[in-house]
Amino acid sequence: MAVRKPLHYVADSLKQMTTAEIAAFIPYCKWAYSQHPSVDVSLLSSRGGGTEYTRSLLLTTTDTRKTNTSSAANASSFPSQGSLGAIGTVTTNVEIYQYVLNQSSPLFQTRTKVDNRPPRTYPVYWDGSTVRPMNQQDMFDTFYSTALTELADGTDQDGTFRISTDASLAGHSGNHAVKTWSVGVLPNGTIGPLPDGDPSLKVNGMVDTRANAGAYSIPSGVYGDQPTTINTYTILQTYSGLNPPATLKPLYIDANGNAFQYKLERMPYYNSGNNSVDDDLTYLSALIGKDMMAYASYKAAGTNQRIRYHASSGNIRGSQMTDTVLNGSGAYATHQFNTNNYTAAIFPNGSPVTQNTYTLRIENA
Structure with a gap:
């Protein structure tokens, strides 16, 4: 493991990043990843033309409620x-x-x-005798490893997904958000702007409903299914926004041996000239964002630090989804409309109890 101290420019001199400054750089890595997470949670049954992503079923939630199924009337009783x-x-x-x-x-x-970066792609550091460029493994050891561990700690970390009963939860975005820089393979096979998540706006997960026992009424003719919504569980991405957190700008050396500061914000972009996805690696967001996506998806398998979601293992992300139901066996109700109409029905009743609980979890794998 090689933790480096990248160089940055301060008042006409080069300085090594301190341990505290390296730690302060980790939020930038997570922010860059959050602009297009490579591992996400969705309700879509297919995505990216069916080939760009590997889909796996995390869990199937079931909402249950009781209903009235019959009523009857007699002429005398x-x-x-x-x-x-x-x-x-x-x-x-x-x-x-x-x-x-x-x-x-x-x-x-x-x-x-991303698996074969050219020389002089990454920040430079002082090795004790000369200035050298970091390689991708150095970046992982210095920054990415810590960032990936924090992403899976169960707290609200940029780029991770959670369940919430508040669809407008501060610091979060619905999984239908379109980040205009995102590009990829569209469903028709072409390369172009890619919605980051569900373009269908389907962000609601499980909706817990119960029978509204107070709504049933023989005199008013209210029978059948009378649901009331208890909780709506929404899939959200923790997302601090388009503006990156404040961070130092380390130095890189170009092919001519000249030193420059990285810029912060430009993302991968669609190049219409060659119909491809291009990166400007002089921007940290493109360089680090793409690296973090790759490590979260597949490159961190050797250290078991990929990002993965599960239903039963890992740290809980947000609200647990509960399926509640009335526990009564049915209330017998009657009403006499007139001397020739005696009507009876059985309506849902009882107290609410939890029938099933579902949990979204995150872990390093």
């Missing part, structure tokens, strides 16, 4: 409770998927492949 149908059940399933951007994606395999 109320139908007996035993003659009526039992209360029914309505279930709604929601499938939640993980999408992992494949190594073969054009977002990785551009004019400067």
Whole structure:
């Protein structure tokens, strides 16, 4: 493991980044990753033409509620409770998927492949006798490894996904957000601007409903399915925005041996001239963002630090999704409309209890 101290420019002199300054650079790495996470959570059943991503089913949630299924009327007396149908059940399933951007994606395999960076791509450091450029492994040891560990710690980290009952939770974006710099393989096979998430706006996960027992009424003719929504669980991405956190600008050396400061914000962009995805690696966001995407997706397999979501292992991300239901066996209700109409029904009743709990979790793998 080689932790380097990149050089930066301060008042006409070169300085090594301190341990504290290296630690302060980690949020920038996570922010760069958050602009287009390579591992995300979605309700889409297919994405990226079906080949750019590897899809896996994380969990299937089931919402359950009770319903009235029958009523009956007699001319001289109320139908007996035993003659009526039992209360029914309505279930709604929601499938939640993980999408992992494949190594073969054009977002990785551009004019400067993330797996084969050219010399002098990365910041320079002082090795005790000369100035040298860091390599990708140095970047991982110095910055990316810590950033990946923090991404999976279960707290709200830039670029990770969570479940929330608040669709407008501060510091988060719905998974339908379109970040205009994102480019990739569109469903028709061409390369162009790519919505970062669900363009269908389908960001709601499980919706917990229960029978509204107070709504049923024989006199008013209210029977059947009378749902009330208890909680709507939304898939959100922790996202601090387009503006990067304040950070030092380390130095790099170009092919002519000249030293420059990196710029911060330009992202990978669509080059219409050659119909490809290009990077300007003099911008830290393009360089570090693409590296972090690759390590989160596949490159950190050797150290078990890839980002992965699960239903049963890892750290909980956000709210647990609960399926609640009324626990009664049914309330027998009657009403006499007139001397020739004695009506009875069985309506849902009881106290709310939790029938199932579902959890989204994150871990390094």
